[in-house]
Amino acid sequence: MSKIIEDDAPQKVPRREAIRNMVKATLGLTAGIAVVSAGKALAKPGNEQQQTTTLEPLAKQIPQDQLIYRMHRELYKALEKPVAERKWAMVIDTRKCVGCFSCTVGCIAENKLPPGVVYRPVIEEEFGSYPHLARRFLPRPCMHCTNSPCTKVCPVAATYKREDGIVVIDYDKCIGCRYCISACPYGARTFDWGEYHTQGTPNIEKYELVPSFEYGDKRERQKKQSPINNTRKCHFCLHRLNAGMLPMCVTTCMGRATYFGDKSDPESLVFELIGSSNLMRLKEELGTEPNVFYLI
Amino acid sequence: MQKRLYYILLLILTGIGFWFIGQRLMNGMLVTNLTSSFSWGLWVVFYIFFIGLSAGSFLLSTMIYVFKMHALEKIGRLSLLSALFSLVGGLMFVLIDLGHPERFWYTLVHRNFTSVLEWEIHFYLLYIMLVLGELWLVMRDDLSLMATNETGMRGKLGRIFSMGYRTVANPEGRVKQSQFAGRWVRILGILGVPMAIAVHGGTGSIFAVQIAKPALNSAIIPIIFIVSALVSGAALITFLYAFFGKQDKDKPNVIASLTNLLVLFIGIDLLLVAAEFLIGLYGGIPDDVHSLKEILTGSYGLVFWIGQIGLAVVIPILLIFLARKTDGDYRLQGLAGLSTVLGIIAVRINLVMPAYITPPLHGLDKAFVDSRLLYSYFPSTNEIFSSVGIIAFVILMFSVAWEWLPILERNNHPNQGRRSNDYGINPKGTTHKA
Numbered sequence: 001m002s003k004i005i006e007d008d009a010p011q012k013v014p015r016r017e018a019i020r021n022m023v024k025a026t027l028g029l030t031a032g033i034a035v036v037s038a039g040k041a042l043a044k045p046g047n048e049q050q051q052t053t054t055l056e057p058l059a060k061q062i063p064q065d066q067l068i069y070r071m072h073r074e075l076y077k078a079l080e081k082p083v084a085e086r087k088w089a090m091v092i093d094t095r096k097c098v099g100c101f102s103c104t105v106g107c108i109a110e111n112k113l114p115p116g117v118v119y120r121p122v123i124e125e126e127f128g129s130y131p132h133l134a135r136r137f138l139p140r141p142c143m144h145c146t147n148s149p150c151t152k153v154c155p156v157a158a159t160y161k162r163e164d165g166i167v168v169i170d171y172d173k174c175i176g177c178r179y180c181i182s183a184c185p186y187g188a189r190t191f192d193w194g195e196y197h198t199q200g201t202p203n204i205e206k207y208e209l210v211p212s213f214e215y216g217d218k219r220e221r222q223k224k225q226s227p228i229n230n231t232r233k234c235h236f237c238l239h240r241l242n243a244g245m246l247p248m249c250v251t252t253c254m255g256r257a258t259y260f261g262d263k264s265d266p267e268s269l270v271f272e273l274i275g276s277s278n279l280m281r282l283k284e285e286l287g288t289e290p291n292v293f294y295l296i
Numbered sequence: 297m298q299k300r301l302y303y304i305l306l307l308i309l310t311g312i313g314f315w316f317i318g319q320r321l322m323n324g325m326l327v328t329n330l331t332s333s334f335s336w337g338l339w340v341v342f343y344i345f346f347i348g349l350s351a352g353s354f355l356l357s358t359m360i361y362v363f364k365m366h367a368l369e370k371i372g373r374l375s376l377l378s379a380l381f382s383l384v385g386g387l388m389f390v391l392i393d394l395g396h397p398e399r400f401w402y403t404l405v406h407r408n409f410t411s412v413l414e415w416e417i418h419f420y421l422l423y424i425m426l427v428l429g430e431l432w433l434v435m436r437d438d439l440s441l442m443a444t445n446e447t448g449m450r451g452k453l454g455r456i457f458s459m460g461y462r463t464v465a466n467p468e469g470r471v472k473q474s475q476f477a478g479r480w481v482r483i484l485g486i487l488g489v490p491m492a493i494a495v496h497g498g499t500g501s502i503f504a505v506q507i508a509k510p511a512l513n514s515a516i517i518p519i520i521f522i523v524s525a526l527v528s529g530a531a532l533i534t535f536l537y538a539f540f541g542k543q544d545k546d547k548p549n550v551i552a553s554l555t556n557l558l559v560l561f562i563g564i565d566l567l568l569v570a571a572e573f574l575i576g577l578y579g580g581i582p583d584d585v586h587s588l589k590e591i592l593t594g595s596y597g598l599v600f601w602i603g604q605i606g607l608a609v610v611i612p613i614l615l616i617f618l619a620r621k622t623d624g625d626y627r628l629q630g631l632a633g634l635s636t637v638l639g640i641i642a643v644r645i646n647l648v649m650p651a652y653i654t655p656p657l658h659g660l661d662k663a664f665v666d667s668r669l670l671y672s673y674f675p676s677t678n679e680i681f682s683s684v685g686i687i688a689f690v691i692l693m694f695s696v697a698w699e700w701l702p703i704l705e706r707n708n709h710p711n712q713g714r715r716s717n718d719y720g721i722n723p724k725g726t727t728h729k730a
Contacts, residue, residue: 104664116332116668123659140657149507155417156399157408175402176325176395178335179413185508187656190332191395193668194324229324229395282657286507 070269071246071261078262079244084163088236089263090247091273092139093295096257099124099137106252110237112212114221115195119188119234120249136296139258141249142167142188142234143282143290150180150189159231165291166236168215171226180231185283186290194228213239236260263291306692313685316678317392325395327678331668333661334652338675339393342683344499345528345644346386346690347420348521349637351496352529354379354427354488356557361430362485367553370546373703375533376431378694383424385690392682412505416498423488423495430484433477436461438702453700496525503647511576511587511651520568524643527561531612531636534558538630542704551626555616558636562609565643569604587650595672596650603642612636649673 078086099122107113107120123138144167151160151167158173159180181189198205211220214227216239221228237247245251250260261270273279273295280294320327330337357375359365391397403417432439440463442454464470500521503512534554541547576588591600612632619628653671655661661671675683697703 116666118664118666118669121660121664123657123663125659138657138659140660140663152410153413153505154408155411155414156402156406157411158402158406173399173402173406174396175399177393177413178330178395179411179502181332181335182652183506183508185656187333187660190669191325191330191335194326195668224324226396231395288507 067256067259067269068246068251071250071259074261074265074268075241075246076244078265078268079241081262085264086164086262087264087291088144088165088241089261089270089274089291089293090141090144090236090250091259091270091293091295093257093259093273094136094138095295096255097122097137097139097253098255098257099135100254102252102254103139103249103258106248107234110240110248111214112208112210112221113232114192114208115197116193117190117232119190119232138294139249140186140188140282141236141292143186143288143292144236146289146291147287149183149185149286149288153179153183155179159233166238167233168235168238169231169233171215171217171219171230174226174230176229176231178231185286185288189231189233192227192230192232194223215239216242303692303695306688306695309688310685310692313682313688316682316685320392320678320682321397327676329673329676329679331670331673333655333669333671334649334673336393336648336652337673338679338683339389341641341644341648342686343386343389343393344521344648345641346382346389347499348496348525348640348644349528349532350379350382350386350423350427351492351522352525352527353382353533354423354492354529355526356529356533357430358485358489358492359557361434361481362489365553367549370541370550370704371533371537371554373431373434374536374541374698375529376427376434377697377701377703378529378532378536380424380427380431381690381694381697383420383427384693385686387420388686388689389683392686412498412502416495416502419491419495419498423491426484426488426491430481430488432457432459433481433484435702436477437463437474442702450700457701493522497522503651508656509651510581510584511654512647514572514576516568516572517647520565520572520647523561523565523568524640527558527565527608528637528640530554530558530561531633531640533633535630535633535637538626538633540698540704541626547626548623551629555619555629555632558633559613559616562612562636566609583654586654590650590653591646595653596646599642599645603639604646606639607635608639608643612639 078088101122103120104118104122108118111119113119120139120141123140125136125138127134127136144161144165146165148161148167154160155177156173156175158171158175159167159169161167176191178191181191196204196208198208209220209222211218213219214235219227237245237249240247247260250258259269259273261268263270263274265271270293274293276295278296280296281290281292282294283290316327328337328339353375356368357372357379360368360372360375391400394400403414408414436458439454439458440461442450443458444454444462445451446454463473497518500518503509504514504517507513534551537547537554538551541550573588573592576584579585590596612635615628615632615635619626619632622628652673655671661669
């Protein structure tokens, strides 16, 4: 991680100092209420006022936040290459995930997911017992496996692996046999049962009928028409990628725990992170070779 | 009167079922109780049940037309006919199980050669043509007779189904024709053996190739599918022949052969199931053990002990054993057959459903809660009634075909090709002791 911080040289601030500054800034803003909590609580209100003015702008104090710009730059770089040379991958740092579910919600909002359809749930796990307890949050998007068991079984080749590694579904081809759902070892595929949140109320609310832009198609979700009665899954927000935007879950992650990029680019952030020793993939023993990595 | 009641009942059930199927087609998969985690349910259970029934019946017919088990000759056409209609039933179930049934033909246009399901659909189509061809060849002489000798509806049917074929009058020509038919029935039968095994072994492989389901991902699953197909096929024919077959001097032999086969198949099936359970439980892979325990003592326990063991193993063997003392009355054997057929439904339930009760990742079941993401399932009203409807429809079609086509009666002219080849076997002799 230190390498990443160094990368953002212009904003380089020693971490300890930055934290100290932040603590003091907080103290200043809450003016006198939290005098005792800073540990060395000898400072007088007047002094604090003085220190607040010396604070640098916030963005420069959280070097981690620069990662989003870096990923963005790398995304642009990758988009300049031909599709076949991009290899999209996602790295999720479970130590930084706080379990806020903003990725799950962001994904639902972006793709206008109906009830019963979810692309990125977050698994909550608890370890140990009191007083030594730990919780872990494990977001689970589609793994976009290199040896994907789901694409193998599709009888109509409606789901397939793109050259850039994304496993997609052709909604107009899918016959809805649900074989792929059954064959996915990660439970990453869900079926669109044609349900609405406001079903059974006088009318189905407008927000459920707005078109989604998955795969770059403008699709209104209407009765009997795809994607209803189709399988649906995470597609790394392909439509956003093509427009030069990061996947929604990466953008909304408030702990900056989800990284995304082109793993075939040796200078990319994901390439760097995939080289960590604390790297893990889910169900490695099945040989599916997921393209979603976890840092634990 | 009884017959009329029977048909009325079947028509009513079919009607109700088709109304529910209409609902299903209008409203989509919404009408089912399936979830994204429990993605296959009752319709898939019946789909594999009927495909199994079809493959089993067909393999039974090859024992006559290929392996020359003459004791069973009487039930040759019956087993081909039930192979045909069972397959139609199975395909109807798989059709209504599709989210977009109107796109079923995509499977023939957009190919994916690594998909077992894709291969299976091709096998089903080839197989259905093969069964039709074989059925026509074994019946064509009788159909020709119907066309020439009978009037009214039967004559008309004979003219349609004989497709212009007429048995020639002179004896030499007749022998030639019957030799031709016999040869082709044999060739189709020989082709049909690997085909039927591919049809049902392949159906088993659809389930077995999923690395995501440790309870199914085992090489024994396709074999269990084939053996239980043989069980159900033999059982169905035993039931039909015991109750509705003509009482004549061949009947004791046929019934004895059938019940012997049935008991043999049940025995092998039981052995395979025991292997599956013992290896699975000993191995201790958590997902697998969870499913197996759920079958033995959990929510599928009743289905297992009453259906799979009671109806499909204990009761038929007991009935067949008891029936040895009764002579000239085959109701007990018939009941044994019926009980086995019903028990095989339980076998199919336990082959499909328990694999879906375990979340693929620990904690995934609680990660995002929705009624369509549950790991439990009970069929909805629509699923149940549409299944009843399809079953009634298949039985109805089968009964009509049985009534109007020359299935059981055989006219006394040398219409069976293999008769003219003398292999030194007395075709009228018993191959099994009664």
